[in-house]
Amino acid sequence: MRLSRYFLPVLKETPAEAQIASHRLMLRAGMIRQQAAGIYSWLPLGFRVLRRIEQVVHEEQQRVGHIPMLMPTLQPADLWRESGRYDDYGAEMLRIRDRHKRDLLYGPTNEEMITDVFRAHVASYRDLPLTLYHIQWKFRDEIRPRFGVMRGREFLMKDGYTFDIDKDAALHAYNRHMLSYLRTYERMGLTAIPMRADSGPIGGDDTHEFLVLAQTGESEVFYDDRVTALRLGARDIDHDDPAAVADICAEFTSLYARTDETHDEAAFAQVPEDHRKVGRGIEVGQIFYFGTKYSEPMGARVVNDRGERVPVHMGSHGIGVSRLVGAIIEASHDERGIIWPEGVTPFHVGIVNLKQGDGAADSACEGLYRTLTALGLAPLYDDRDERAGAKFATMDLIGLPWRVTVGPRGLAAGKVELTCRRTGETEEMSPEAVVSRLGQIYG
Numbered sequence: 177m178r179l180s181r182y183f184l185p186v187l188k189e190t191p192a193e194a195q196i197a198s199h200r201l202m203l204r205a206g207m208i209r210q211q212a213a214g215i216y217s218w219l220p221l222g223f224r225v226l227r228r229i230e231q232v233v234h235e236e237q238q239r240v241g242h243i244p245m246l247m248p249t250l251q252p253a254d255l256w257r258e259s260g261r262y263d264d265y266g267a268e269m270l271r272i273r274d275r276h277k278r279d280l281l282y283g284p285t286n287e288e289m290i291t292d293v294f295r296a297h298v299a300s301y302r303d304l305p306l307t308l309y310h311i312q313w314k315f316r317d318e319i320r321p322r323f324g325v326m327r328g329r330e331f332l333m334k335d336g337y338t339f340d341i342d343k344d345a346a347l348h349a350y351n352r353h354m355l356s357y358l359r360t361y362e363r364m365g366l367t368a369i370p371m372r373a374d375s376g377p378i379g380g381d382d383t384h385e386f387l388v389l390a391q392t393g394e395s396e397v398f399y400d401d402r403v404t405a406l407r408l409g410a411r412d413i414d415h416d417d418p419a420a421v422a423d424i425c426a427e428f429t430s431l432y433a434r435t436d437e438t439h440d441e442a443a444f445a446q447v448p449e450d451h452r453k454v455g456r457g458i459e460v461g462q463i464f465y466f467g468t469k470y471s472e473p474m475g476a477r478v479v480n481d482r483g484e485r486v487p488v489h490m491g492s493h494g495i496g497v498s499r500l501v502g503a504i505i506e507a508s509h510d511e512r513g514i515i516w517p518e519g520v521t522p523f524h525v526g527i528v529n530l531k532q533g534d535g536a537a538d539s540a541c542e543g544l545y546r547t548l549t550a551l552g553l554a555p556l557y558d559d560r561d562e563r564a565g566a567k568f569a570t571m572d573l574i575g576l577p578w579r580v581t582v583g584p585r586g587l588a589a590g591k592v593e594l595t596c597r598r599t600g601e602t603e604e605m606s607p608e609a610v611v612s613r614l615g616q617i618y619g
């Protein structure tokens with residue numbers, strides 16, 4: 177993308193309404209525009225990050241065998257009357273009436289709708305296990321929408337639903353989700369800690385939230401700090417082996433880590449004092465096992481291997497896709513702007529032309545732009561007629577992990593500069609060497 181032809185409405189002033197860094201930076205970097213309280217347009221730069229996060233989520237879900245689909249945002253109220261949640265859900269649910277006076281709602285979650293899909297099409301244990309998921313907009317009329325996309329009213333969620341013949345099989349699906357989530361967050365450069373939590377309106381007793389530690393997080397958390405060093409890494413996991421999956425989950429859940437909802441002072445006191453930490457966290461996902469809470473009242477039954485019709489065991493599993501954009505920035509920024517992890521960056525590299533209109537500089541930039549694009553990378557080329565300082569400030573603000581700086585003086589010696597946004601380190605090298613280095617980094 178050439179910046180002269182892009183739409184990147186960066187702000188010079190710090191917006192007064194934004195209380196936390198990620199909200200401020202998303203506004204300043206021209207990523208979002210608020211349209212109503214908790215409702216945002218995703219401008220081109222923000223939209224690119226959102227799409228990259230979705231892509232990582234899709235890849236990690238499909239890696240473990242979960243099947244993508246798409247359910248609508250609007251749902252008939254009658255489905256929710258069947259489960260009993262239409263009245264329970266309260267003021268957070270946006271209720272709508274169509275021209276035929278039929279009650280609809282803008283889905284805050286999809287347990288009822290997926291149970292309806294399941295009961296219409298699945299009748300035998302032979303079709304289990306089954307996990308269906310989608311990435312779709314949700315609406316929750318939060319009392320206090322705040323912190324930009326962190327607590328929105330309209331927000332993007334990945335929600336997955338598991339169907340199994342019994343509790344053991346459903347708990348395997350729960351554990352498999354835990355590992356797929358850990359891997360998803362790691363690919364985004366985040367450490368998200370699974371913590372025992374409360375299930376709220378979704379239901380069930382087994383639930384973990386995934387929290388990214390951050391001062392500005394909305395949840396209070398209590399944990400053994402050795403949990404922050406755990407990584408899944410590149411280990412090879414057989415996701416269909418319940419014992420192997422459960423062992424790895426135990427590794428991530430045996431140390432004390434709880435939100436204030438389930439915090440237990442006596443158990444916390446057992447943690448050695450120098451490891452006992454109290455802090456704050458951003459909830460970027462939550463997984464639930466709730467047995468037959470929806471399948472029983474909604475009649476989602478399958479025939480088991482003894483010929484009996486039994487309600488299916490279910491769980492639901494959510495990732496806050498739009499919230500992740502804010503959470504990643506909260507975890508990765510400095511006083512000059514955002515620092516995108518390579519796994520989700522909107523553009524892989526920025527090209528800064530120090531002297532637009534200089535024949536050598538222009539043609540070196542064009543060459544780099546074309547070669548990098550041909551390699552499958554997305555460069556953002558700042559080809560505007562601007563001062564170098566302004567170009568650097570924009571690149572630092574929008575946070576691309578790598579910047580190539582091209583100017584006539586360096587080119588005279590056959591060199592350009594490659595700068596790492598995170599460390600600020602700059603290396604002089606030939607344009608060809610830049611291309612091969614970036615090829616390796618993003619390999």
Ligand code: P5A
Binds near residue numbers: 329334494
């Ligand atoms: C699990 C999937 C559920 O709704 N039903 C389907 C279950 N879980 S949840 O914990 O309530 O939401 C899942 C994740 O969505 C994000 N989230 C939000 N993001 C932005 N703004 C909001 N108002 C908001 N509410 C929830 C969180 O990341 C949460 O973990």
